[in-house]
Amino acid sequence: MARRPANPISESMDDYLKAILVLGGSEGKKVTSTALARRLNVTPASITNMLQKLAASTPAMVQYERHHGVQLSSAGKKRALEVLRHHRLIETFLYEVLNYPIEEVHDEAERLEHFISERFEERIAAKLGHPKFDPHGHCIPALDGRMPKDSSMRLTDVRDEGTFIIDSISDIDARILKVLKVRGISPGVQLRVRDIYEDHGYAVSIGSSKKILQLSQADSAAIKIQPM
Amino acid sequence: MARRPANPISESMDDYLKAILVLGGSEGKKVTSTALARRLNVTPASITNMLQKLAASTPAMVQYERHHGVQLSSAGKKRALEVLRHHRLIETFLYEVLNYPIEEVHDEAERLEHFISERFEERIAAKLGHPKFDPHGHCIPALDGRMPKDSSMRLTDVRDEGTFIIDSISDIDARILKVLKVRGISPGVQLRVRDIYEDHGYAVSIGSSKKILQLSQADSAAIKIQPM
């Protein structure tokens, strides 16, 4: 029964799989080349190349039809969740154990996630008490890949004034993360939408404070919320 | 004064520099291609290629004359010491903070050393209290690259019975490391040489114990000692 060995998964392949996952390319939805190109900071041509490779590998990591987007196969999704788990555990570790400033954990985790062993993962998870959320409020996939469904919504989808709980903050832009930190905007905090400037941001207040904060559109786009 | 930027140092280049340092290619001594090839598990041809590259980079990382070996330039030595510091700090961290078994720290550190930031280094050094030695007994270079001179000798150079203190254990072979661990051979322990089997190993005893342990030549070669 000479089962041929699964071909190795490179660091780059991992990055692509994780990006597809985060952009929603599991559960039937498809992701476009352009969206991937933007997220990964490479040209669309490079995306096409890699998608062909991911589709051709054994087992196939994605389902891909040219000009019609990609989505993860079950093997691809499994792998992407492993990488995401690594990433978020490392972020939590850097924040909790090594006292990193929140806006620095992402870049470091982004590099390290490809190189830590299963043992490293196991040890930091144990040290942290098997956390369910990273410091940005994002859910950490379990070892078996299970992850509760995310019921949060984007602040930028809000059309009416109201009160919410901050669910999570996107970690990709350190600058925004720092801006939000100094304004007290972090997961779990209550956020009241006071005014909406169509496509130009929001006026909000935090907790029980009456102070009004102006958030740019870019800042607002990094915030996910839950209705109270 | 458009100073041209120093060209980037790749992960591979770091590996070569570190290998040259450890094989003694600082302080005037030269290292042969073959020795490097053996240590890095690549062919001699690959070594030649990389040495040419290291010699041609700005600033030059090594001095290299074909057929006559290499040695580190001051820039190369500085860099190699940085990488070695990373490596040994990470080993110490894995052992002390994450409770790794000693025989597993090397391989993990070998991968991670290339990817941690200055911040990561600074934080783990602080957390560990700026240690001077790694768990194998090797000296950790200071931030400025200074490192006390190593006055230890190889157990395999011992020709007469006598008593010594174990200085350090080579970390490159996990199997040997584990064998030595279960026999109680670790840095700081007293080791008595009882019998010498020319090129076939040693009979030793540990601490105040009378029990005689047989060490193979390979096991012995991993041990460095200090006269008492």
Place this chain on the structure above:
DNA sequence: TACTCGATTTAGGTATGCCTAAATATTAGG
């Protein structure tokens, strides 16, 4: 001094993963 053998270098080739420019497919508007 010349020869031989081991050490080293050169030449040429592989794979990854990125790029640009040119070609082509899809989609939305008229």
Place this chain on the structure above:
DNA sequence: CCTAATATTTAGGCATACCTAAATCGAGTA
């Protein structure tokens, strides 16, 4: 339903870092 604008793919290149096979060098010995 056709066309323009946009999205995507193809083709051809570059750099890194490794390999093998075929030269070539150099140190010790006859």
